[in-house]
Amino acid sequence: MPRSSRAAPALVLFRRDLRLADHPALSAATETGAPVLPVYILDDETPGRWRMGGASRWWLHQSLRSLGADLEARGSRLVLRRGETERVLRDLIEETGARTIFFTRGYEPYQRALEERLKLSLEARGVSLRRFGGQILVEPENLANLAGAPFRVFTPFFRALSQRGEPSTPLPAPQKLAAPDSWPRSDALASWSLEPTKPDWARGIRAAWRPGETAARKRLAQFIETTLASYRTRRDEPGIDGTSRLSPHLAFGEIGPRQIWHAVQAAAEAAGDHAAADAYLREVGWREFSYHLLFHFPHLPEAPFRPEFEAFPWRDDETALEAWQRGRTGYPIVDAGMRQLWQTGWMHNRVRMIVASFLIKDLLLPWQTGADWFWDTLVDADLANNAASWQWVAGSGADAAPYFRIFNPVLQGEKFDARGDYVRAFVPELAKLPASLIHKPWTASAAALRDAGVTLGETWPHPIVDHVAARARALTAFASLKK
Structure with missing residues (x-):
């Protein structure tokens, strides 16, 4: 039976789970029959290097606004507080009489440390902490190899994940949330200044994205309807809308992996074609693998997974x-990717690999500098994915591509952007070059450059490195690790 509205509220701490559907912590709080107190805390005490980047802060503002509206539609509201999480929770407990806190667990090292501190400090005060999964499909403690150790290679990991069968059915969103008798004070979202003002560098991001749980569900439905069938064969073409673009929605928990998994499998069953669905769900599996790696190897975002790479002779070249x-590297596919990132807060996955390979191997700059830049500029910045992906390209990670696999930026452009549509979209200086030259403008004749309005060294930079020479330098550096 529902309890009186004067009962102590069940406090639901939202983190990277900004949704109402398939939210085990919220569902459990609702099932108690107590009033539900939804809370989000902006904790700027997060260790400096992993404090939320600019693009993520923009997304967070929109996502919290959307979540607040969804809660209000169910008779509730979202309480916003800024400060150190443990202190804010103590204040809320004192103000509201809450004795139970429901939350979705985190896997990042600083989130795990926070959970341990909360357990020690709050449970001593008689407050019960109830922790739930929800960010990933299988909790890291529940998946191991035959030796009982964490997986270090993706293929056996994904095989073991798949052999567990279908993930459990996603939970529905509550239709109504019981409100407490009185609401504690809440910050105004605008007071957090999460959005840029002068300069307003988010105009392109704002035009490209619609954050929020409703937008996430619509994006998934659109992907299944228009793109899934061709995903396996065209996902590597950056010039088309050939991927799901669900990554920022997943990063902020506006949609959960179980929801995606079941929707994609249902579409495959209806179409009688599992090939495309299997290819896409394998990518969901890579996300899962990244989270398991981060949980078991918390140094992943900062130090090489393979310790021999500690001695790698990286360069220091700010220019x-x-x-x-x-x-402005002079390589069109690289520069198109970096400009797409700056303009929209996102980059196509194939191009992410190309630009990462260029930074690490052509420029011989440490992968951590690239990971830091992505962390600040990506709307889908995710510590597990970011760290695992950069180490994969660098050759220093788990199940990594070998270091001597060095992408040729010209050949990659010609293969995956054969008509040059992607480059033209983000590098308008080269838009009039024919497809045969657009990925290597420095080889064009004077007449072809003139006709396209391109002046090398002025309107378009010369390549900052020669790829052939840079590749040889990178292989020499790699060989030094074996001595």
Whole structure:
């Protein structure tokens, strides 16, 4: 039976789970029959390097606004507080009489440390902490190899994950949430200044994205209807809308992996074609693998997974790093990717691998500098995915591509952007070059450059490195690790 509204509220701490559907912690709080107190805490005490980046802060503002509206539609509201999480929770407990806190667990090292501190400090005060899964399909403690150790290679990991069968059915969103008798004070979202003002660098991001749980569900439905069938064969073409673009929605928990898994499998059953669905769900599996790696190897975001790479002879070149960051390397596919990132807060996955390979191997700059830049500029910045992916390209990670696999940026452009549509979209300086030249403008004749309005060294930079020479330098550096 529902309890009186004067009962102590069940406090639901939202984190990277900004949704109402398939939210085990919220569902459990609702089932108690107590009033539900939804709370989000902006904790700027997060260790400096992993404090939320600019693009993520923009997304967070929109996502919290959407979540607040969804809660209000169910008779509730979202209480916003800023400060150190443990202190804010103590204050709320004192103000509201809450004796139970429901939350979705985190896997990042600083989130795990926070959970341990909360357990020690709050349970001593008689407050019960109830922790739930929800960010991933299988909790890291529940999946191991035959020796009982964490998986280090993706293929056996994904095989073991698949052999567990279908993930459990996603939970529905509550239709109504019992409100407490009185609401504690809440910050105004605008007071957090999560959105940029002067300059307003988020205009392109704002035009490209619609954050929130409703937008996430619509994006999934659109992907299944228009793109899933061709995903396996066209996902590597950055010039088309050939991927799900669900990554920022997943990163903020506006949609959960179980929801995606079941929706994609249902579509495959209806179409009688599992090939495309299997290809896509394998990518969901890579996300899962990244989370398991981060949980078991918490040094992953900062130090090489393979310790022999500690001795790698990286260069220090601020000029080259800035050229890469600003999309001024002279290699069109690289620069298009970096400009897409700056303009929209996102980059196509194939191009992420190309630009990462260029930074690490052509420029010989440490992968951590690239991971830091992505962390600040991506709307889908995710510590597990970011760290695992950069180490994969660097050759220093789990199940990594070998270091001597060095992408040729010209050949990659010609293969995956054969008509040059992607480059033209983000590098308008080269838009009039024919497809045969757009990925290597420095080889064009004077007449072809003139006809396209391109002046090398002025309207378009010369390549900052020669790829052939840079590749040889990278292989020499790699060989030094074996001595």
